[in-house]
Amino acid sequence: MIVDQIKKAIVEIQVKISITSNERITLVAVSKQQPDERIDAALAAGHRVFGENRVQEAISRWAHRRADYPDLTLHLIGPLQTNKAADAVALFDVIEVVDREKLAAALAKEMTKQNRHLPCLVQVNTGEEEQKSGISPQDTAAFVRHCQTHHGLNITGLMCIPPADEEPAMHFALLAKLAKTCGLSTLSMGMSGDYLEAIKFGATSVRVGSAIFGARLPRQ
C-alpha cells in the first residue's frame, strides 16, 4: 500500500540522515506534481514539512489541508514572480528563493502588509548557469546584507541547486563557505540523489521528492 511505502521511505531517509549527522536536519518532502493519495500518506505518516516550487499548484494542494494540519511547514523552493509575492507570503512559511532586488522588495512589502515576517533563504546560482535563477556567488554577501539592512528581511540561510551534469560536492562546499562568510546558519542543499553528500558538507535542510513519493506525474 502506498501509505506504507511512503512511511517506510520517510523513516529510512530519517535513519540515513541521523547516521550521517548529529545535527538536526530538516527533511523537506518535495510534494510538487504528486497525487493527493501520496500527500495524504506522508501526512498520515506524521510528516509535516513540505516543499513546493509553484505558488498556484501549492495553493490548490495545501490551502484546504491547513485547517486539518495546523502544524504544517511549507517551503517555497521554486522561482517566484513578484506578482505572486502576496500569495506566496500568505501560504508559505519559509521562502527559499530570494534571488533579486525586485523580489526582495516585493516580499518585504507583502510581509509588512500581512504582518507575516517569514524566514527567507537567498538562492545562489553556484554553477553560474544562465538559465537558472539565483544570485551569483560573488554578489551573495552584498545581496544578503542589502536584504537584511535595506528590506529588513529575516534572511536565515542560503539555498542552491547544483548544475545537473556536475559533481554537486564543489557546489555544496561553495554554498557552505558563502553562508559562513555571511554569518548564516541554514543551508538548504541536497535532493533525492545527493542529500547525504550535502549533509556531509553542512546542509541543515534537504529537499527530497522522488525518494519519498516516487516519480512525479507530468504537468498537464
Ligand SMILES: *Cc1c(COP(=O)(O)O)cnc(C)c1O
Ligand atoms: C523538485 C525539486 C527537488 C526534489 O527533487 P528530487 O530529485 O525528486 O528529490 C528539490 N529541490 C528543488 C528546488 C526542486 O525543484
